[in-house]
Structures are given as structure tokens and as C-alpha cells.
Amino acid sequence: MEALPRETTVDVLEKRLREDILAGHHPAGSMLPPERELADRFGVNRTTLKHAFGRLVHSGLLETRHGVGTRVRDFLRLGGADLLPMLVRHSPDWIGEIFEVRRSIGALIAERAAARATAAQIAELRALMTAVGDADGGEDVQLADAEVHRALARATGNRVYVLLTNTLFNAYLPVRAALVEPFLDARAAHDRLAPVVEAVAAGDEEAARVAAGAYLSATERIMLEGLAASRERRDGAQ
Structure with a gap:
């Protein structure tokens, strides 16, 4: 080794x-x-x-x-958002504020993607969704899910959304292992995210925004519960 x-x-x-x-x-x-x-x-x-x-x-x-x-x-x-990974390492309390931004930006990205996605981008999103369902293991599912969100950001045609998405994912890195709970079941993770992609594919902006909001709220709850459980295990071991 x-x-x-x-x-x-x-x-x-x-x-x-x-x-x-x-x-x-x-x-x-x-x-x-x-x-x-x-x-x-x-x-x-x-x-x-x-x-x-x-x-x-x-x-x-x-x-x-x-x-x-x-x-x-x-x-x-x-300072800029590039400080977020360091701040999360210092205090996981920053995660709650990151999730608040994630909800608002994520819903807006889905809405914009529904309005602007090309046929090629929709095909890419569906292929990436298949990869989420086929991924093996929580970490692989988590990474496959992240690629769908990056593709959604690209589908907006706005490069700033792409950079913001990258920044938010980078902010998770210090505690990513504690946020894997929503991705342990690949099929459940796929089904949770699929309505967002289907609404984008249909060009339905309102449905995309609502579906993204539901997805982001659900995964946030699961991740925060996992993070709390991880802290309890760590505190109990000390």
C-alpha cells in the first residue's frame, strides 16, 4: 500500500x-x-x-x-465562494447555509434548463440518469448524481450557473462521506431525481422548478440526518 x-x-x-x-x-x-x-x-x-x-x-x-x-x-x-470548503472543514454548521443556497439555486437552474435545454442536452441528461440507476455503491451513485446536476447547469446556457454548481459540490467535499445517505440505494436515488429531468425534457419550467425543490428538500433532510448521526457516532467514540 x-x-x-x-x-x-x-x-x-x-x-x-x-x-x-x-x-x-x-x-x-x-x-x-x-x-x-x-x-x-x-x-x-x-x-x-x-x-x-x-x-x-x-x-x-x-x-x-x-x-x-x-x-x-x-x-x-x-472573500469568495472558494473559501467554502475550508470553512466547512472548520465548522460543519456552514452546511446548513450551503443547503439554503443549494435549494434556491438548484430550483432556478432546473427552471432555466427546462426553458433552454437542447435535444442533445436532454439526451445527455437521460444517459446520466441511467448511470445513476446503474451505479454500484453510495459513493458512485453520489458522483453520478452530481454529474446530472452539472449537466442541468450546462443546459441553462449560463456558465455562471455551472461555476456555482461546481462551487457547491466542492463545498461538500470535506464532509461528503457523511452526506452519502440519499445515495445508498441507486434505484431510489434515480427515482428521486428522475422527475426533475423529465420536466426539463418536457420543457415545463414550472414543473421543473417544483420537482427540483422537492428533490433538493428531500435529499437535504436525509443528508442532514446522516450528518447528525455521523457526529453522534464520532462523539460517542471519543
């Missing part, structure tokens, strides 16, 4: 600093203590600290200015 990568000192330090920032120990807009002080506090050299800072700058949590220092960035005011 391939050996799992080990955490480096930079990895550990980045994680500690990130958790401190997201937990509010270093508020938005505040300056971090001087590098020498932080290096002494964590027992690392300044080169290691600079590498960790560089990663946090890249992720949008810090900003540095030569001769001024390192400031905590106001990511809620200045």
Missing part, C-alpha cells in the same frame, strides 16, 4: 493559525503579533512561519505588507 503523507511542521502550524483565525481569536482587521513572537510561541523558526503565512495568504485569510506586518483579512466581506 502507498504510504499516507505525513503532516509537516508547516502543515500543523498552518492548521493551528487557520483555526485560531476562524474561531475569532484573531479578529478580522487585526494585526498578528510580530513574526519573532509567534515563532517563539509555536516553537518554530521564522522560515517555517513564513511558509505557513504564505499558505494562509493564498487561501484568503491573511494579507501581508512589507514593513507593516500581517493582518487578518475580513474574509466575510472580501
Whole structure:
């Protein structure tokens, strides 16, 4: 078996600093203590600290200015949706807010797809639906289901919907295994999603919007129940 990568000192330090920032120990807009002080506090050299800072700058949590220092960035005011996977890793509470966006955007995407899908796109959607029903195992069904939603976004003809769909799926990645419950039964997953695709294929915008809303609400409930059960098992094992 391939050996799992080990955490480096930079990895550990980045994680500690990130958790401190997201937990509010270093508020938005505040300056971090001087590098020498932080290096002494964590027992690392300044080169290691600079590498960790560089990663946090890249992720949008810090900003540095030569001769001024390192400031905590106001990511809620200045950040983008690319921060969501990191925020979900820090706190699964973000999932509820992601699901709220998922419901509204997903229903709108289905409605737009019903109005704009081409014959080729409808054929693709039906082929992808077959793949959902034929998939083996929860993870494979989950991934096949995701491809249907990506195809629905493409069928709108609006590339921003495609990027938003990708962003929401990326946000699930840190807790994806705990959200697999709706996909354990491939046939049930297929039948749950099929009304959305059929309404899109029929060009019925209202039916597509309603079907998508029902699908998204049902899967959200199942996923949140699975996530809660996963937390209970984890807490019980500690």
C-alpha cells in the first residue's frame, strides 16, 4: 500500500493559525503579533512561519505588507465562494447555509434548463440518469448524481450557473462521506431525481422548478440526518 503523507511542521502550524483565525481569536482587521513572537510561541523558526503565512495568504485569510506586518483579512466581506470548503472543514454548521443556497439555486437552474435545454442536452441528461440507476455503491451513485446536476447547469446556457454548481459540490467535499445517505440505494436515488429531468425534457419550467425543490428538500433532510448521526457516532467514540 502507498504510504499516507505525513503532516509537516508547516502543515500543523498552518492548521493551528487557520483555526485560531476562524474561531475569532484573531479578529478580522487585526494585526498578528510580530513574526519573532509567534515563532517563539509555536516553537518554530521564522522560515517555517513564513511558509505557513504564505499558505494562509493564498487561501484568503491573511494579507501581508512589507514593513507593516500581517493582518487578518475580513474574509466575510472580501472573500469568495472558494473559501467554502475550508470553512466547512472548520465548522460543519456552514452546511446548513450551503443547503439554503443549494435549494434556491438548484430550483432556478432546473427552471432555466427546462426553458433552454437542447435535444442533445436532454439526451445527455437521460444517459446520466441511467448511470445513476446503474451505479454500484453510495459513493458512485453520489458522483453520478452530481454529474446530472452539472449537466442541468450546462443546459441553462449560463456558465455562471455551472461555476456555482461546481462551487457547491466542492463545498461538500470535506464532509461528503457523511452526506452519502440519499445515495445508498441507486434505484431510489434515480427515482428521486428522475422527475426533475423529465420536466426539463418536457420543457415545463414550472414543473421543473417544483420537482427540483422537492428533490433538493428531500435529499437535504436525509443528508442532514446522516450528518447528525455521523457526529453522534464520532462523539460517542471519543
